[in-house]
Amino acid sequence: MIDRPIHVRIVSPITARNFRPPAVLEALGGLGLKVSGSQIEEGPASIESEFETAICAPDTIRRIVEAEREGVDAVVIDCMADPALRAAREMVRIPVIGPSQAAMHVAAMLGHRFSVVTVMRRLRAQFENAAALHGLASRMASVRSVDIPVLALEDDLDATQRLLVEQARLAVEKDGAEAVIFGCTGLLGCAGAVRAGLLAGGIDIPVIDPIPNAVHIAAALARSNLTHSALTYPPPPEKDVAGFEALRASLAAAAQ
Amino acid sequence: MIDRPIHVRIVSPITARNFRPPAVLEALGGLGLKVSGSQIEEGPASIESEFETAICAPDTIRRIVEAEREGVDAVVIDCMADPALRAAREMVRIPVIGPSQAAMHVAAMLGHRFSVVTVMRRLRAQFENAAALHGLASRMASVRSVDIPVLALEDDLDATQRLLVEQARLAVEKDGAEAVIFGCTGLLGCAGAVRAGLLAGGIDIPVIDPIPNAVHIAAALARSNLTHSALTYPPPPEKDVAGFEALRASLAAAAQ
Amino acid sequence: MIDRPIHVRIVSPITARNFRPPAVLEALGGLGLKVSGSQIEEGPASIESEFETAICAPDTIRRIVEAEREGVDAVVIDCMADPALRAAREMVRIPVIGPSQAAMHVAAMLGHRFSVVTVMRRLRAQFENAAALHGLASRMASVRSVDIPVLALEDDLDATQRLLVEQARLAVEKDGAEAVIFGCTGLLGCAGAVRAGLLAGGIDIPVIDPIPNAVHIAAALARSNLTHSALTYPPPPEKDVAGFEALRASLAAAAQ
Amino acid sequence: MIDRPIHVRIVSPITARNFRPPAVLEALGGLGLKVSGSQIEEGPASIESEFETAICAPDTIRRIVEAEREGVDAVVIDCMADPALRAAREMVRIPVIGPSQAAMHVAAMLGHRFSVVTVMRRLRAQFENAAALHGLASRMASVRSVDIPVLALEDDLDATQRLLVEQARLAVEKDGAEAVIFGCTGLLGCAGAVRAGLLAGGIDIPVIDPIPNAVHIAAALARSNLTHSALTYPPPPEKDVAGFEALRASLAAAAQ
Amino acid sequence: MIDRPIHVRIVSPITARNFRPPAVLEALGGLGLKVSGSQIEEGPASIESEFETAICAPDTIRRIVEAEREGVDAVVIDCMADPALRAAREMVRIPVIGPSQAAMHVAAMLGHRFSVVTVMRRLRAQFENAAALHGLASRMASVRSVDIPVLALEDDLDATQRLLVEQARLAVEKDGAEAVIFGCTGLLGCAGAVRAGLLAGGIDIPVIDPIPNAVHIAAALARSNLTHSALTYPPPPEKDVAGFEALRASLAAAAQ
Amino acid sequence: MIDRPIHVRIVSPITARNFRPPAVLEALGGLGLKVSGSQIEEGPASIESEFETAICAPDTIRRIVEAEREGVDAVVIDCMADPALRAAREMVRIPVIGPSQAAMHVAAMLGHRFSVVTVMRRLRAQFENAAALHGLASRMASVRSVDIPVLALEDDLDATQRLLVEQARLAVEKDGAEAVIFGCTGLLGCAGAVRAGLLAGGIDIPVIDPIPNAVHIAAALARSNLTHSALTYPPPPEKDVAGFEALRASLAAAAQ
Structure with a gap:
């Protein structure tokens, strides 16, 4: 029996402002469910192509790593291209859901x-x-x-x-x-x-x-104590990365 | 925002007694989630064949019709053969989940x-x-x-x-x-x-x-206000049925 | 070389009367082929839904068990939903064909x-x-x-x-x-x-x-000495069943 | 009701002699079923490759065209590569079955x-x-x-x-x-x-x-008055062919 | 590094004359690529059916065997039915491409x-x-x-x-x-x-x-030193073949 | 007939140095084929995960845009994850091949x-x-x-x-x-x-x-005058992008 609220973070992988007012996301919560949001800082204003899906990925991964470090129970990526879904799952052990x-x-x-x-x-x-x-x-x-x-x-x-x-x-x-x-x-x-x-x-x-569907599925997984397979999404081997300073700083903080 | 608990009914499609003590099912509940159980009265002691999957179906449908009439939010069928899943969905509009x-x-x-x-x-x-x-x-x-x-x-x-x-x-x-x-x-x-x-x-x-997975998925659907498609699972046409008195009585009660 | 006529039984899984006059079924026979019919007594008047497909199954199984006991060579189920096909195959070793x-x-x-x-x-x-x-x-x-x-x-x-x-x-x-x-x-x-x-x-x-197609395929299987796999359709384990008296009586008679 | 025996021809697409004694094929017949055989004259001794499958095809088609002209009800090709199956179906309207x-x-x-x-x-x-x-x-x-x-x-x-x-x-x-x-x-x-x-x-x-399975399926199709689709297997357009004299002679005879 | 031109042979599996003037095929060549053609002598004027696909095969195989014997690097079959593709690959080790x-x-x-x-x-x-x-x-x-x-x-x-x-x-x-x-x-x-x-x-x-696409793919395979798998396309076992004198002569010549 | 050499660029999406000496790539060329290489500057040392596949993408796209601007005929991405393949195809009209x-x-x-x-x-x-x-x-x-x-x-x-x-x-x-x-x-x-x-x-x-296979396939496409579909890979709509200065500079240069 789970008697604390589940906290689901919605990560918005676009840089357009005012598209996702926090109140809209929080209103998805309810009895036993808290919903919060975060947004990337480097990437496209919106996502309508494979190109934009590709370039939003690094900062989306960063936001998901930060969400786990902050103690949220599950993450939903706020785009129907499910950008960075597979890559992000390699970096965290909380459930990451693509809508x-x-x-x-x-x-x-x-x-x-x-x-x-x-x-x-x-x-x-x-x-x-x-x-x-x-x-x-x-x-x-x-x-x-x-x-x-x-x-x-x-x-x-x-x-x-x-x-x-x-x-x-x-x-x-x-x-x-x-x-x-x-x-x-x-x-x-x-x-x-x-x-x-x-x-x-x-x-x-x-x-x-x-988004509501993904939030409730994410919470269901957290309540069932389920997350993605570490065999399908093992953490990457340690190795040098050039560039991506903000992402590397988040990863270093998470590794401590 | 949903601020009342979701009630999920687990319908056990077997006639063996003492297999599912109510306390075990209730313990699947938690903050924002109530779980209850019911069991069939006509059918096999347990299910390990297509034959048993077939003969448990009529009374399983009856229990699911009754669950909707009692006001539960969603039903989970307690068998991995998903017996009566498609038939039961034709008879109710609350989500029916096969584990x-x-x-x-x-x-x-x-x-x-x-x-x-x-x-x-x-x-x-x-x-x-x-x-x-x-x-x-x-x-x-x-x-x-x-x-x-x-x-x-x-x-x-x-x-x-x-x-x-x-x-x-x-x-x-x-x-x-x-x-x-x-x-x-x-x-x-x-x-x-x-x-x-x-x-x-x-x-x-x-x-x-x-079962825990199905219960949390069922609750997620109820929270998202989703149920099965009435185009895939339309109610059957009215027509004569011979036998199955208990089932017909439940259907008649539900139709009022 | 098979020098006796093959006997195919058509089991009608609906309770509407006068839908299948015996003469119509017998006329499907011919040189080397005898065709007969039987009909269920508990179940829907006709079949147009998953619900009706489910509730016709128990009595359809009974009629198929009886057909084998009577010595027919193969059975055809008289409905395009192929109701009870898999369950019935577990109960008999003569070929059962879904049209x-x-x-x-x-x-x-x-x-x-x-x-x-x-x-x-x-x-x-x-x-x-x-x-x-x-x-x-x-x-x-x-x-x-x-x-x-x-x-x-x-x-x-x-x-x-x-x-x-x-x-x-x-x-x-x-x-x-x-x-x-x-x-x-x-x-x-x-x-x-x-x-x-x-x-x-x-x-x-x-x-x-x-129906004619299924009858001739059923006869072809009987002539080739083929029936469904006992590995796919093994008989169910012995166990208690509540209700379904007529079916249980037929099964008991067949088991002697 | 079909009250005459069905005649199925087995066409052997290999040139090895004594492999298929006529008595063996005839013994596949029985009440309501006559079975006969024919064999190609140009092609491989036996078939164990795509090459042999290809070169047996022209004379196999000839034998199938002849079988239809002789009034048989259906043809079975005597090789598990189903050689010439699709081509032969374009040339005749009786059922041609690949085993x-x-x-x-x-x-x-x-x-x-x-x-x-x-x-x-x-x-x-x-x-x-x-x-x-x-x-x-x-x-x-x-x-x-x-x-x-x-x-x-x-x-x-x-x-x-x-x-x-x-x-x-x-x-x-x-x-x-x-x-x-x-x-x-x-x-x-x-x-x-x-x-x-x-x-x-x-x-x-x-x-x-x-082979017995294909023979009985072929007979079942003939009894059901079914044959392959003329939309899938339309006759080829008339046109010049160089070589293949025996085949062309059979086609010319059939066209009369 | 490959510093000689690749020679691709286009084998036309039809007997209609004047359909493929040599100059048209040669013009597909260019820097590092030579293209030549040959045509069958027994078979259909053109190919628009499974029947014609079948009867063009023996002489097409002959032309492909000859092409390998003449030292060409790869073969393209000049018909979108890819006639004789699998059979021909069993007979040669140079790449054979179906367009x-x-x-x-x-x-x-x-x-x-x-x-x-x-x-x-x-x-x-x-x-x-x-x-x-x-x-x-x-x-x-x-x-x-x-x-x-x-x-x-x-x-x-x-x-x-x-x-x-x-x-x-x-x-x-x-x-x-x-x-x-x-x-x-x-x-x-x-x-x-x-x-x-x-x-x-x-x-x-x-x-x-x-055709241009197949010619350039064939040349690419030759440049990469790749050909079809001998496990998928093993040479047929030695055995008697009746008829097909020209083909057998080509095979005998190739075997020397 | 194409009488000039085809130029294929191999883009290495990793930042480890000395992994791909230019001479190795150039040696893949030959009669009618020139091969050159380039390498990314931001991204992982090597690629063995979905994470590394994601973060190498932005700079790989930049190198491919530059390759088209330099006039090469086709690009091969030097990694079996085919990173950035679909995104890069949206940005250029020369063929981009994933090995x-x-x-x-x-x-x-x-x-x-x-x-x-x-x-x-x-x-x-x-x-x-x-x-x-x-x-x-x-x-x-x-x-x-x-x-x-x-x-x-x-x-x-x-x-x-x-x-x-x-x-x-x-x-x-x-x-x-x-x-x-x-x-x-x-x-x-x-x-x-x-x-x-x-x-x-x-x-x-x-x-x-x-890599040799992809280079020769890329050259074959260029020789056939074929490239990827603009319907599958349309250029992205114009919109604001935050970060990725080097990539944006390359795109701006290409747009002139």
């Missing part, structure tokens, strides 16, 4: 096939590759997009949500989806409206908001 | 490949079929067994745990497993000892105890 | 990809899961439906057949099917008309009527 | 996984490729060999059968097979002895003798 | 999914089977066709190219292709025009012309 | 299944994930390791080569490999000795040295 991986596994548990509805068409290969890596390619129905850049999602939130409903509906009717995942954590908070929009059209399926 | 399905998805999140260590060799096809259905065949390394019947697992618990450690070690060294799932819910409570046994041999991997 | 499994394997032998044309949209996941279990997911093109309930299929047989032709044609033209399987054994006898309808549109593909 | 394809589908119906026990190690890739083409790769446990050339199988039949039992046993114990297929039609007639040998070791699994 | 296999692997390297745009609809199953054999089924988006016979492709080259652009565009927009392969070597030389046509519509993807 | 991806596709062309023989056991998941991403999981037999760190491979080259032969032999005999890939580019130059060692034991299979 894309967690959402795909939960969707596969709840419905026959799932679709991802994301921001840009260009992310399709990235999501299909992720499904293949997770072993879930046979359960993915499609990847669809509303063609709005991440940082513009909230410019007209009603329009964004209407487009999400429309693409989710097409995923069901054309592609055979029976569950839907938002393909961008920037859509945090839209699940209720999108599910209502689908229900209004007679479609009753799970609409997975990846 | 095998939940364990496989969590194992796939935490390590590269997982093995199931179960009671009897004869269950191998059943677990491999389950992995294929969940889309996770590529992530399953092997199914191994200790060859002890379910109802004899606790006769010599030390011996059972030594055999579990041995088969888990072989799963890692011969089959490439990087995480392990117990293939019988009768092994509840053995994960700590088995993980310690593996660590003593230098193997640091997740050992998934399916 | 869905047999039809998918035959379709895969005869054409590049096959589609299932069934009664209700809701059965799609069930057929896709079956194809995955049989290892044939890569050979299934699609599952399509005419949206007529089982017990209404014969209300307007011409309309039913026109809809079957239309969905089969779309399976070929839109989904890439090169063979078609009826997804409900209630469509028995429609293959000739549907194949003629497709040929009229220039489409020359196999149209598999699942 | 390898038929055996793999039947094995997949009867047990969880199957192994092929064949003559030479070099055939492994060929059988694994065949399983991939049939969509059954996930159901194949292994390919094992006794390392005896085809034409020497009967030199010491007892030794051959002992080696078959040994390899089948290893397939079960090491590779997870739950059914076994002979990987050479030259082993015709050995199934009874091999199954007995396995049973003596406590292993009760199907042992599939490919 | 379909090489194009699919290169397409999979360059883009997320690829489509094949070919001449006739009937070739779809053949290409899907090839992708399955190569292990690349998950990377193939679709097979589309322009419905022009091989020997008529150049009758109106502009029309052919317009149809290729149209089908390639549909492959991208409807099927999710991100690279395109020509599904007939008779389209040699059209890649530039088709790529320009796609670019004019804003689609910037690789358009793979299979 | 792991190229080796797996070539191995799949040349033999039935391939194994990777690498330095450390911990890389197994990484290679299996790569095979899954490339669509080649079904063609990979195993990943084996000699358990020598990258920077110690040349300490006792004879011992390293003996261990490579031993693991390659086990891959063939135990795992079913029919081709072998070195799983570390630090093994450059060992293929001849390892192939000779295998031949001495009667095993005649391709032994793929990833």
Whole structure:
């Protein structure tokens, strides 16, 4: 029996400010669950490409190492590219959860096939590759997009949500989806409206908001005393690294 | 923010008495989580075959319908065959979790490949079929067994745990497993000892105890306001059923 | 050389009366082949859901155990959900054939990809899961439906057949099917008309009527002296069962 | 109801004489089933390579075209490489069955996984490729060999059968097979002895003798009025062919 | 360091004359690369079916054996059915490349999914089977066709190219292709025009012309001192062959 | 016809000096082929983990952008983790080749299944994930390791080569490999000795040295005028990046 609250840290791997007000993250907590946030300082304003996924990784690892050192119970990376997920798991022993991986596994548990509805068409290969890596390619129905850049999602939130409903509906009717995942954590908070929009059209399926889902899965793992395998994610051998001073300082502090 | 405790019901689909003392199940609860149990009255003493998986289903469905009617938030079926999982989901709208399905998805999140260590060799096809259905065949390394019947697992618990450690070690060294799932819910409570046994041999991997894992995943879904897809699991059409009086009475009560 | 007729029993796992007149089943026989029927007494009027598939199982197993005791050579279960197939195989050593499994394997032998044309949209996941279990997911093109309930299929047989032709044609033209399987054994006898309808549109593909196909495959196995593997389907261990008196009586009679 | 005997022709795609005495093939018939044989005149003495599989094809097609012209109901090709199967199906409308394809589908119906026990190690890739083409790769446990050339199988039949039992046993114990297929039609007639040998070791699994199995499957298709899809196997366009006089003469005769 | 030119032989497995003027093949050479051609004498005028693929094989093998004897470094078979590829590899130790296999692997390297745009609809199953054999089924988006016979492709080259652009565009927009392969070597030389046509519509993807691609891959293998595995493609055992005098003479000459 | 030499740049993503003497790389050139090298300045000394794969990426991208700006025809990344492959392809239009991806596709062309023989056991998941991403999981037999760190491979080259032969032999005999890939580019130059060692034991299979193979494949693509798909690898949208000054300077220079 676990009688203390679980503390989940959400690490935002982008440098755009004001995108994740702390109050929004803290509101994800509740009875038995504390949620806090941190953000990287070196990397892209937002993530919509493999290039940006690559360059956000070093500082994301740093923030995750710091989270473990601060005593949090689990970490969620705040991007559907799951950047630095595998690398960060080599550096800490608390659970590190990628919202894309967690959402795909939960969707596969709840419905026959799932679709991802994301921001840009260009992310399709990235999501299909992720499904293949997770072993879930046979359960993915499609990847669809509303063609709005991440940082513009909230410019007209009603329009964004209407487009999400429309693409989710097409995923069901054309592609055979029976569950839907938002393909961008920037859509945090839209699940209720999108599910209502689908229900209004007679479609009753799970609409997975990846960050709340990942937070609760991360807490579930912590409560079950589970973390990633050290055989899959062993710590790297000690060796010289050139550059990355802030990251190396965090690693040195953690090693003490 | 969810500020009331989540109530998870564990439905035991076997008729053997004294196998699941209520105190054991209640002890799985904690801050923000209440756990209770119920058990079927018609069906097999224990489940080690497809035949027993089939005949436990009607009364298991009854207990799950009753659980929803009583207001619990989610249900876990207490058997690694996940009996009646798909049928029960058609009858209720609260999340119904099969411990095998939940364990496989969590194992796939935490390590590269997982093995199931179960009671009897004869269950191998059943677990491999389950992995294929969940889309996770590529992530399953092997199914191994200790060859002890379910109802004899606790006769010599030390011996059972030594055999579990041995088969888990072989799963890692011969089959490439990087995480392990117990293939019988009768092994509840053995994960700590088995993980310690593996660590003593230098193997640091997740050992998934399916019932606690399923309970925390079920609670996570309830906290995220998610349940199974009504498109995958629509309620059956109304029609005549002969026999199954107790089940029909429960369904009639639920329909009011 | 086998010089006696093979006797195949068709077990109908539904309780609706007058759905399978004995003469229809007997007419499937011929030179070297005798066909007879039996029907369950406890269970659903018809099968269109996972729930109904579950509750028809116990009495279906009973009828199959009785068939073996009566000396028939092989059994075909009269429903495309293949209910109780795996459980029944554990209880008898004569071949037990599911018409869905047999039809998918035959379709895969005869054409590049096959589609299932069934009664209700809701059965799609069930057929896709079956194809995955049989290892044939890569050979299934699609599952399509005419949206007529089982017990209404014969209300307007011409309309039913026109809809079957239309969905089969779309399976070929839109989904890439090169063979078609009826997804409900209630469509028995429609293959000739549907194949003629497709040929009229220039489409020359196999149209598999699942019951005749399963009967002839079952007889082929009996003639080859083959039955299911006792390693995959071992008899269950002896143990207490509560309820299911009629089934237990049949099992006890068979065990003598 | 089919009240005339079905006539199945076995076409032997090798030029070695005395390998298939007509009486052996005719003995495969029985009540409602007539079996006859024919043999090619140009090609290899036996088939143990891709090269031999390729050069036996033209005359095998000729013999199959002739069989249809003679009015037989179905053809079985007498080699586990299924040589010319796809090409021959383009030239005739009676069912043409490859014994390898038929055996793999039947094995997949009867047990969880199957192994092929064949003559030479070099055939492994060929059988694994065949399983991939049939969509059954996930159901194949292994390919094992006794390392005896085809034409020497009967030199010491007892030794051959002992080696078959040994390899089948290893397939079960090491590779997870739950059914076994002979990987050479030259082993015709050995199934009874091999199954007995396995049973003596406590292993009760199907042992599939490919030629009898293919003959009965071919007859089942003929009785069900089914043949291969003309969409998958359309007749080739008319065009000039240089060489292959005997084949061209048969085609010209068939076209009249 | 390789300081002599590599010599690649293109073997045309069809008997139509004037289809491959030597100058066209020689023009594929360049600095460090010599290209020459040969053609079969027995077989079909062109290849559009499994039947034609089968009967072109014996003489194609002969031409490949001769090429090795003449000292060329690598062979490319000039047909997208890759006829005789596996058989020929058993007979020689220089690399033998099928243009379909090489194009699919290169397409999979360059883009997320690829489509094949070919001449006739009937070739779809053949290409899907090839992708399955190569292990690349998950990377193939679709097979589309322009419905022009091989020997008529150049009758109106502009029309052919317009149809290729149209089908390639549909492959991208409807099927999710991100690279395109020509599904007939008779389209040699059209890649530039088709790529320009796609670019004019804003689609910037690789358009793979299979013969130049295969020639450069063959040369790359020769430069890397790599050839096919003798374990996958061992030479056939010595044995009697009836017929095929020209082929046997070439083999005898090569064996000296 | 291409009558100028192709220039391939090998980018070394590690900071250890003296690991890749320029003369070794230049010696990979030859008639029609020039090879040059460059190396990163920020990142790990060597790469044996997901962490090191992540932190070498930014400077590797910089070196690849510079290579295109200098006019080279194609780039090969000098590490079997294929670090930054997908990100770099978004930033340039010349072909960028990962030696792991190229080796797996070539191995799949040349033999039935391939194994990777690498330095450390911990890389197994990484290679299996790569095979899954490339669509080649079904063609990979195993990943084996000699358990020598990258920077110690040349300490006792004879011992390293003996261990490579031993693991390659086990891959063939135990795992079913029919081709072998070195799983570390630090093994450059060992293929001849390892192939000779295998031949001495009667095993005649391709032994793929990833860097020469990738260089010749890169040159082949350049000669065929092919590069990666802009639909799979579109340039990232313009946006703010914090940090990474050297990389941003290179990108700015390239954009002019």
